[in-house]
Amino acid sequence: MRAITYSTYGSADVLELTEQPDPHVGADVVVVRVRAASVNPVDWKVREGYLDGLMDARFPVIPGWDVAGVVEQVGLDTPEYEVGDEVYGYVRKDWVHGGTFAELVAAPVRTLARKPASLTFEEAAAVPLAGLTAYQTIRRAGVREGQTVLVHAAAGGVGAFAVQIARSLGARVIGTASERNHDFLRGLGAEPVTYGDGLADRVRALAPDGIDVALDYVGGDAVDVSAALLAPGGTVSSITEPAARDAHGGQYVWVRPSTPDLEALGALIDGGQVAVEVAQVFDLADAADAHRASESGHVRGKIVVRV
The missing domain is CATH 3.90.180.10 (Medium-chain alcohol dehydrogenases, catalytic domain)
Known part of the structure; x- marks a missing residue:
């Protein structure tokens, strides 16, 4: 072959x-x-x-x-x-x-x-890999209806899936991305914010009471910035920083193969709730x-x- x-x-x-x-x-x-x-x-x-x-x-x-x-x-x-x-x-x-x-x-x-x-x-x-990563971080973080979720690198391969999955659960989603991707994020149902210096202030302007869940798909200072933005009882889920486990009881997620999770993603896709x-x-x-x-x-x- x-x-x-x-x-x-x-x-x-x-x-x-x-x-x-x-x-x-x-x-x-x-x-x-x-x-x-x-x-x-x-x-x-x-x-x-x-x-x-x-x-x-x-x-x-x-x-x-x-x-x-x-x-x-x-x-x-x-x-x-x-x-x-x-x-x-x-x-x-x-x-x-x-x-x-x-x-x-x-x-x-x-x-x-x-x-x-x-x-x-x-x-x-x-x-598969990107969709499972998004699905498993969201599940581990316990995202549910009515919560405010911050997605770092929301226009990337994993982030775009995470935005849509969180929205399918009834969450409000704020997503970080460059300005050229803001319209794309709005189309997915997220409220876009520009990443970089001043990110915390821009997120606070949209969510003055704090965020319930932060999903880190980019690394760097995303976990520290997210921890400072959490509402009481909030959590951080990261695929890049094991230190997330120390940030308000957060999670570090290493994606796993999973037939049931792939089936769940397929149902969301065929049901029109997640686009690729x-x-x-x-x-x-x-x-x-x-x-x-x-x-x-x-x-x-x-x-x-x-x-």
């Missing part, structure tokens, strides 16, 4: 289109014919070696965790799926090796769900350019690779 691989840590230049053996199908695994995958910041952070020791790599690495495609082969104990089923998933395994930037991927059934019927394969591939923003689509051979686009840090929505 064709696959994007790298055999050493480094810049996007280490990515190559190569021929690799077809993946092995285990007892609780299905082989998926990949139609599309997507890029997440963690992909190039792993490729650069920033997470070495936390996420063990086995070279050559096929990058990518998001997938949308069609089941091509089933394992001995996979009653959930049949050949031909359309699926999507967050195919994270115990080590970084056999990812989704390939024609085929071996996916444990716990990492998959049926593809939302209303989405194309390219759109579906944009959902695809920023750009690259061909598999141009995966290095897709990584570079993600590294630029100025992407609204998700970058997708078509296989």
Whole structure:
């Protein structure tokens, strides 16, 4: 099969289109014919070696965790799926090796769900990691109707999902973004504020009684700023700062594969409550350019690779 691989840590230049053996199908695994995958910041952070020791790599690495495609082969104990089923998933395994930037991927059934019927394969591939991150941080924070939620980096891949999921629960959402993305956030149902110096004052002007939940998808001083803005009983949920656990009983969330959560996201999508923003689509051979686009840090929505 064709696959994007790298055999050493480094810049996007280490990515190559190569021929690799077809993946092995285990007892609780299905082989998926990949139609599309997507890029997440963690992909190039792993490729650069920033997470070495936390996420063990086995070279050559096929990058990518998001997938949308069609089941091509089933394992001995996979009653959930049949050949031909359309699926999507967050195919994270115990080590970084056999990812989704390939024609085929071996996916444990716990990492998959049926593809939302209303989405194309390219759109579906944009959902799993970012959508699950948003869904799980919101669930862990206990967001509910009537609360005021502050979403940092609200126009990004995770933030845009978080805005919509929180709104579907009946929350009021304030989202940080550059001014060029304010209309986009209004379209998602959020009240936009510009990030940077003076953010706390701008949020207080919109929510003088404080915020109930802050969702940190950007890092930096977001947790400290959020903690200062919390109403009594408020909480911070972060994917970047373990210190959030010390901020008013907050949470640090490391996203997990979850079939039930993917099914819940699919229901929100097919029900019209969550839309998917695809920023750009690259061909598999141009995966290095897709990584570079993600590294630029100025992407609204998700970058997708078509296989």
